[in-house]
Amino acid sequence: MPWDEFCTLVAGLMPDTPLGSVVTIRAEKDQxxxxxxxxxxxxxxxxxxxxxxxxxxxxxxxxxxxxxxxxKMFASMFGGGNG
Known part of the structure; x- marks a missing residue:
């Protein structure tokens, strides 16, 4: 199975499974x-x-x-660079 396909399948796991729960926890961004x-x-x-x-x-x-x-990103945000 190609890696991309595996990642897609893992990302689709429901959080009510043990592996899905771990994937959900690892992917959380909301503080x-x-x-x-x-x-x-x-x-x-x-x-x-x-x-x-x-x-x-x-x-x-x-x-x-x-x-x-x-x-570069900070410089462009705060006027210190050309982008």
Whole structure:
């Protein structure tokens, strides 16, 4: 099975399944919802965030590109750049 197809299937899991619940917790962006997580949900969320951060740190060249892009974005937002 191709990776893209697998990701599509996992993303479609219902939150009432164990795997669907983990996927839902990891994908949450709303800070109000995150603050209301149970301790177990917070651990799942925190562990996922740590893993994502470690992956970014493992690729210093990508990290440099991301920081440069972020710098350009802030510069354009606050009038310090050409876009």
């Amino acid at each position: 109000k919802v995150i603050k209301s997580f149970t301790p177990d949900q917070r651990k799942i969320y925190r562990d996922w965030q740590k893993r994502q951060a470690a992956q970014k740190l493992a690729n210093p060249e990508q990290l440099k590109q991301d920081v440069a892009q972020l710098s």
